Amino acid sequence: MSAIVPAARLGHRFEPALMRRRLTGTLFYGACLAAVALLLVTLITLLVDVFVRAAPWLDVDFLTGAPSSRPARAGILPALVGTFEIGLFVGVMTFPVGVAAAIYLVEYASDSRLNRLLQTNISNLAGVPSIIYGILGLALFVQALALGATIFAAALTLSLLILPVVIIASIEALKAVPSAQREGAYALGATRWQMVKRSVLPAAAPGIMTGIILAMARAIGEAAPLILIGAFTFVTFLPNPFEGQYTVLPIQIYGWAIRPQDDFQGISAAAIVVILALMLILNALALVVRARLSRHIQW
Amino acid sequence: MGGLLLVATLGVAACGPGASSAPTSGPSTGGGATTTPTTAALSGTVAVDGSSTVFPISELMAEEFENANSGVQVPVAFAGTGGGFKKFCVGETDINDASRPIKPDDAGEGVACEANGIDYVELQVAIDGLTVVVNPDNAFATCLTVAELATIYGPESPETLLWSQVRAGFPEEEVERYMPGADSGTFDYFTEVINGEVDAATTHATQSENDNELVTGVAGDVNAIGFFGFAYFVENQDKLKALEVDGGDGCIAPTVDTINDNSYSPLSRPLFIYPDVGKAKTRPELKAFVDYYLANTSEFSAEVGYIAMPDDALAAEVTEWEAAVGG
Amino acid sequence: MTAPATSLTHRRPMSERVIERLLFLAAALGVVTTVAIIAVLAIETFEFFLEVSPVEFFTGSHWSALIKPQSWGVLALVSGTVLVAGIGLVIAVPLGLLAAVFLAEYASTRVRTVVKPILETIAGVPTIVLGFFGLNFIAPQLLRPLLGQDAIGTFSALSGGIVVGLLITPLIASISEDAMRAVPRGLREGAFAMGATRFEVVRKVVFPAAISGIMASIILAMSRAIGETMAVVLTVGTKPQLTFDPTESVQTMTAFIVQISIGETAQGSVEYKSLFAVGATLFAVTFALNLLSGAVVRRFRTSY
Numbered sequence: 001m002s003a004i005v006p007a008a009r010l011g012h013r014f015e016p017a018l019m020r021r022r023l024t025g026t027l028f029y030g031a032c033l034a035a036v037a038l039l040l041v042t043l044i045t046l047l048v049d050v051f052v053r054a055a056p057w058l059d060v061d062f063l064t065g066a067p068s069s070r071p072a073r074a075g076i077l078p079a080l081v082g083t084f085e086i087g088l089f090v091g092v093m094t095f096p097v098g099v100a101a102a103i104y105l106v107e108y109a110s111d112s113r114l115n116r117l118l119q120t121n122i123s124n125l126a127g128v129p130s131i132i133y134g135i136l137g138l139a140l141f142v143q144a145l146a147l148g149a150t151i152f153a154a155a156l157t158l159s160l161l162i163l164p165v166v167i168i169a170s171i172e173a174l175k176a177v178p179s180a181q182r183e184g185a186y187a188l189g190a191t192r193w194q195m196v197k198r199s200v201l202p203a204a205a206p207g208i209m210t211g212i213i214l215a216m217a218r219a220i221g222e223a224a225p226l227i228l229i230g231a232f233t234f235v236t237f238l239p240n241p242f243e244g245q246y247t248v249l250p251i252q253i254y255g256w257a258i259r260p261q262d263d264f265q266g267i268s269a270a271a272i273v274v275i276l277a278l279m280l281i282l283n284a285l286a287l288v289v290r291a292r293l294s295r296h297i298q299w
Numbered sequence: 300m301g302g303l304l305l306v307a308t309l310g311v312a313a314c315g316p317g318a319s320s321a322p323t324s325g326p327s328t329g330g331g332a333t334t335t336p337t338t339a340a341l342s343g344t345v346a347v348d349g350s351s352t353v354f355p356i357s358e359l360m361a362e363e364f365e366n367a368n369s370g371v372q373v374p375v376a377f378a379g380t381g382g383g384f385k386k387f388c389v390g391e392t393d394i395n396d397a398s399r400p401i402k403p404d405d406a407g408e409g410v411a412c413e414a415n416g417i418d419y420v421e422l423q424v425a426i427d428g429l430t431v432v433v434n435p436d437n438a439f440a441t442c443l444t445v446a447e448l449a450t451i452y453g454p455e456s457p458e459t460l461l462w463s464q465v466r467a468g469f470p471e472e473e474v475e476r477y478m479p480g481a482d483s484g485t486f487d488y489f490t491e492v493i494n495g496e497v498d499a500a501t502t503h504a505t506q507s508e509n510d511n512e513l514v515t516g517v518a519g520d521v522n523a524i525g526f527f528g529f530a531y532f533v534e535n536q537d538k539l540k541a542l543e544v545d546g547g548d549g550c551i552a553p554t555v556d557t558i559n560d561n562s563y564s565p566l567s568r569p570l571f572i573y574p575d576v577g578k579a580k581t582r583p584e585l586k587a588f589v590d591y592y593l594a595n596t597s598e599f600s601a602e603v604g605y606i607a608m609p610d611d612a613l614a615a616e617v618t619e620w621e622a623a624v625g626g
Numbered sequence: 627m628t629a630p631a632t633s634l635t636h637r638r639p640m641s642e643r644v645i646e647r648l649l650f651l652a653a654a655l656g657v658v659t660t661v662a663i664i665a666v667l668a669i670e671t672f673e674f675f676l677e678v679s680p681v682e683f684f685t686g687s688h689w690s691a692l693i694k695p696q697s698w699g700v701l702a703l704v705s706g707t708v709l710v711a712g713i714g715l716v717i718a719v720p721l722g723l724l725a726a727v728f729l730a731e732y733a734s735t736r737v738r739t740v741v742k743p744i745l746e747t748i749a750g751v752p753t754i755v756l757g758f759f760g761l762n763f764i765a766p767q768l769l770r771p772l773l774g775q776d777a778i779g780t781f782s783a784l785s786g787g788i789v790v791g792l793l794i795t796p797l798i799a800s801i802s803e804d805a806m807r808a809v810p811r812g813l814r815e816g817a818f819a820m821g822a823t824r825f826e827v828v829r830k831v832v833f834p835a836a837i838s839g840i841m842a843s844i845i846l847a848m849s850r851a852i853g854e855t856m857a858v859v860l861t862v863g864t865k866p867q868l869t870f871d872p873t874e875s876v877q878t879m880t881a882f883i884v885q886i887s888i889g890e891t892a893q894g895s896v897e898y899k900s901l902f903a904v905g906a907t908l909f910a911v912t913f914a915l916n917l918l919s920g921a922v923v924r925r926f927r928t929s930y
Contacts (some may be wrong), residue, residue: 004822004830025825032732035724040744042792046751046759053762069358069603100652108646109653120920122656127846127916128909129853131880132663135905138887139666160659167656193645221752224855224880228887245374250754250856257758257860260514260535265762272755279750436775458867475779475875481692502690502697505781505865505875508888516863516875519765519780 050276053269062270067252071263076271079252082151083278086248087220089155090162095212097159098166099201102208105167106174107196119171126164133161134228142229149230151246157225162215169211173204206293213286217279223250249275342370343584349383349396350484351510352427352528353570355603356596357396363599364591371584379508380484381407387419387573388412393585395419395573398427398484398528418576420623422616424592425600426608428558429489429566430532432514432539434521439469442543442550445493445565451476451524453494456501462522476504477513477525485510489526492565514539528570529553533604558606570605579624586624593617667909670902677896683903689866689877691886691897698900700907702866706783706876707908710862711851713787713872714794718847721791722798723840729799730806731828749796757860760789765861777873781863784872789857794847801846805839806832838926842919849915853908855880879908 057071065075101122109115137157147153177200185195201208231251247255249271256268347357354377361373378386380397387395388411400421403409412419431448433440439462443451447465450456451474460476462469479486481498486506491497507513510527517525518538532541532553543550546564557563572592579586593616597607608616675683678698686699725745729738765785769778778784809832817827833840863875864885877885886901 004817004820004826021823021826025823028825028828029732032724032728035721036728036741036744039721039725039748039795040741043744043748045763046755049759049763050755068362069355097652097655100649101655104646104649104653108649118653118656121660123920124913124916125656125659127849127912127919128663129850129855129880129912131853131855131883132667132905132909132912134887135883135902136659136663136666139670139902140662143893163659164656191642193642217750221750221754223752223754224859224884227884230887250752253754253758254856254860257754257761258509258515259511260518260538268758269762272758275752276755279752283750472776500693502688502693502695503867504693505863506693507864507885512864515761515780519770521776521779523779 047276050269050272053266054273057266057270058273062267063274067247067255071261071267074256074267076249076252076274079247079249079271080274082246082248083220083275085151085246086155086158087216089151090158090219091212091216093155093159094163094166094215098163098212098215099170099208101163101167102170102174103196103201106171107192107200122164122167126168130161130222131224131228133157134225136160137225137229149245153229154226154231154246154248157229158219158222161222161225162219165215165218166212169215170204170208173207173211174200176207177203202296206290209289209293210286213282213289217282217286220248220278221250221275223248223254226251227254249278340370341368341584341587343372343582345371345373345394345585345588346392347373347394347396348376348378348386348392349394349573350380350398350570351377351479351508352380352398352483352485352530353396353424353572355530355534356425356570356600356605357394357572357592359599359603360588360592360595363595364588367591368584368587371588373588377508379480379482380487382482382508384408384573385411387575388417389415390417390575393575393578393582394589397571397573398568399488400571401573416577419573420576420619422572422574422589422593422620423569423608423612424572424596424616425570426558426606427568427570428529428553428563428606429485429526429568430529430553431524431526431542431544431566432517432532433524433542434517434519435538435540436521437540440524440542442545444545445547448493448544449495452478452489452500452504454499454501456503458503460503472522475516475520475523476501477516477523478504478506479510479513479527480506480508482508485527488568489566528605529558530604555606559609570600574620576623589620589624593620663909667902667906670899671906674896674899674903677899678903687868689882691882691900696896699868700879700904702868703877703879703882703904704907705868705870706862706866707852707878707880709783709870709872709876710786710790710858710878711848711854713784714790714851715844715848717788717791718793718795718798718851719844722795722843722847723802725795725799726802726806726840727828727833729803731824731832745796745799748792749800752856753793753854754856754860756789756793757857760785760857760861764788773873779873779875781861781865781875782873783862783876786858786862786878787872789861790851790854793854793857794851797847797850798843801843802836802840805836805843808839809835838923841926842923845915845919845922849912849919852915853880853912855884859884879904883908 062075063080064077065073066077067079068074105115105119109118134157137153137160141147141153141156142149147156181199181203182195185199190198226248231247253268253271253275256264256271347361354375357375361375365371365373377396380395380399383392383395383397384401385407386392388408401408401412401419431443443465450465451460460474461471462474463471465474478489478500486500487497490500494500505516510531513525513527514531514535517523518535532539541553543552544563544566545551546566548562548564551557551563553563553566558567561567572589574585574589579589593613597610597613601607607613683698683700685701686697687701687705688697688699689702690697725741729741733741761780765778765780765782769782769785770780813831813835814827817831822830858878859881862878862881864877864881865875866877866882867874869876882904883901886897
């Protein structure tokens with residue numbers, strides 16, 4: 001790290017040197033702009049390409065029909081239902097466990113070694129590739145617990161996948177609550193749990209709910225772990241969650257994308273549009289929930 | 300047979316939008332077919348797996364059958380002929396699609412089926428001409444001999460093989476080899492007929508159980524070569540170029556006629572389904588599906604791109620099925 | 627922060643302790659998961675090594691799991707992973723850092739409200755969609771016209787690398803941006819007061835001060851790129867080979883795991899167990915990188 005030379009020391013070489021330095025700065029700024037522009041252009045190209053391909057295939061029949069060997073008759077209803085069911089299961093399963101774990105780590109455990117170990121463990125889990133969770137789900141839920149290739153097993157696997165993310169988001173939300181909230185509750189004679197339940201949780205609710213919704217969005221976009229636990233088949237009927245075969249949007253997209261005919265690429269693109277729309281809705285929902293719940297917070 | 304076709308058509312007309320309703324069991328709606336006695340409401344699941352070559356036919360059959368019988372679910376997978384047999388012979392599936400006959404002495408196939416008491420019958424449903432394809436921009440290759448194919452795909456083939464090593468005069472570009480995976484009946488058949496020994500092949504190829512991936516690979520690479528069932532070529536004619544094969548009698552291109560009369564040799568071959576006879580005797584939905592399959596295979600095989608069997612050969616298969624399942 | 631464990635009535639303590647236990651169990655689930663992952667991978671990998679020599683696995687460079695004669699040199703898969711992730715990093719590090727600097731140092735609040743969502747959208751797109759983009763646009767409309775139809779095919783490490791690079795750019799950008807914004811204003815203002823241009827402030831003050839966060843973001847991005855599956859499966863192909871030619875089709879560790887599980891190989895067979903052995907290798911590498919990233923932050927963190 002070389003020192004910055006004050007202008008006075010440069011003497012007669014000041015002006016040209018300054019111009020050169022400014023030029024370099026401008027070039028760098030140009031590079032930054034170019035980088036951002038490149039990212040923007042790439043995103044737009046991706047969306048346009050997908051939408052153009054998808055346009056001829058998006059209609060009500062597509063949303064309410066079943067997959068077919070003929071692209072013209074294909075639909076994504078089983079995949080949509082599977083995605084909704086899994087999303088719901090995962091949300092319901094991770095919400096209590098994730099929030100409970102976060103509460104423990106922030107409110108109950110002091111800054112002990114145990115606490116730090118648990119926290120490090122959770123951040124490491126957040127970085128484990130999703131396919132490894134698929135392997136875990138295969139060995140544990142599908143085989144050892146003999147749940148078979150069902151939506152229930154898929155939901156359990158995906159819950160494990162996003163639990164670290166939910167915990168981390170909840171921890172952030174809880175930490176953001178000012179200690180005055182807590183101390184006020186204690187001053188009034190509350191026990192620790194009463195304090196958490198009545199003072200801290202409502203205050204942290206917006207952040208927690210946002211975290212869960214975004215984690216659910218992530219979960220429904222996953223395909224690799226589900227392929228591991230047996231989701232990849234040609235399914236035309238609606239799934240029973242505890243038995244039998246199922247499919248979800250990302251897997252349906254994959255199944256169609258690997259068929260070379262242009263028509264299949266078209267319906268794959270249409271399914272992509274649907275899942276992007278779902279993501280958009282979930283992200284918007286997260287914003288709305290945050291705004292709604294934050295209204296009661298007064299600091 | 301004709302009666303069944305009539306029932307199916309009436310079923311489609313009367314039952315309305317098939318697979319978008321959600322029963323997991325229960326009677327099929329409507330179905331106004333009173334013309335034959337076998338129209339009790341069907342329900343249950345018929346699990347089909349096996350050859351990816353036969354998959355397009357089975358997929359279409361499953362879909363049409365489900366439309367006609369909304370109480371029945373027919374999931375179809377494609378683990379490959381060999382992979383499918385392994386599941387079939389431990390009772391995991393009800394029908395195995397196969398692009399080659401079952402191996403009676405194989406521990407995972409014939410031996411296992413016998414040990415587990417799985418009684419099956421071999422039903423031919425269509426004829427295929429295994430097609431060797433190259434990229435449409437490949438201008439130099441039009442016809443390859445069996446020996447040249449063996450040079451490309453044989454077990455002795457080197458990691459980097461140039462087209463000029465296949466035939467003098469071809470460009471000095473690396474041959475990008477694509478082939479079906481080892482669980483595939485197409486793989487077994489090709490290696491036996493071209494390389495002389497089942498499962499003996501070069502390890503320096505891109506291989507996939509999913510023939511669609513092979514199509515995409517060959518379509519996207521000027522120096523590529525691949526092979527799969529005729530239907531996959533027909534479906535993607537705009538992206539691929541089929542090679543003529545010289546089996547000793549000159550260069551023959553794969554067409555409906557040359558496959559049918561076996562002049563496209565040695566790569567013309569039968570396609571089979573192996574239903575579980577024991578299960579069919581106790582589960583009417585399984586028997587009904589196989590009946591439906593045989594009744595419609597001439598039409599559907601041709602629709603997906605294969606070659607329908609001659610009528611008398613098909614009739615013989617139907618007789619064999621009826622006899623095996625007891626009427 | 628201490629709290630009274632009892633309240634004015636005596637009933638509370640019991641339920642308080644029960645609640646605390648339950649909450650602890652929830653937190654401990656994380657440890658249980660880690661242990662389960664390690665156990666599953668270790669047991670099956672051990673069984674795999676009963677049939678295949680570890681030496682062959684770790685030093686061999688030819689991988690042929692499904693075509694006989696079988697060969698178990700994982701280096702072929704590792705090289706595919708490294709090639710794709712490497713290309714991804716080559717793309718993502720400059721792009722991500724430039725975007726981060728832009729957001730942290732140059733952009734006004736208004737511009738930030740436009741650019742940040744762009745990055746977050748890319749980060750939120752399901753990876754299968756990016757794979758689709760690679761298969762249908764990047765390879766046929768970009769790479770093949772640019773490099774020549776006969777120089778590169780539909781499947782290549784380059785196509786996968788570009789898509790993976792796109793995928794991890796937001797990761798590098800957002801973590802680096804956070805690190806840069808955390809640098810106190812005073813440091814910048816001191817440099818400006820001495821006559822530095824904005825670029826010089828970034829280069830000589832902000833960047834070095836934020837270096838631990840930046841390095842951590844790159845390591846995390848590396849780990850993410852290595853573990854990426856769906857984007858790679860659609861773009862890179864299924865041809866395991868030890869090569870560093872980006873126009874070649876290769877196979878990554880993750881794509882192999884998918885290939886085996888789609889093909890529904892028989893349980894208990896050596897091919898099936900190889901899935902776990904490759905998974906264990908993958909897990910070990912990404913876990914090590916994640917630990918490294920944490921260590922880098924702790925070791926190099928500049929305190930002000």
